[in-house]
Amino acid sequence: MGSKRKIASRIVDEILDKHPNTKYVYDLFGGGGAISFEFMQRKQIKKVFYNEYNTAITNLLKDIRQNGI
DSSP states (O other): OOOOGGGHHHHHHHHHHHOTTOOEEEETTOTTSHHHHHHHTSTTOOEEEEOOSOHHHHHHHHHHHHHOO
């Protein structure tokens, strides 16, 4: 719980080290999206499924995806 932005790359590295054939990621408790965004930067990842209860965050991320920052 809480911001993982600063440690997202280390978290994703650890996951991919233990599961090197990963192609799809389900971020069930997406929050601010730090982990999802980090996974999206990895070439081996084909798709990231982001989930978040707070619709304000999901709407913001959809807007960024459609219109850019």
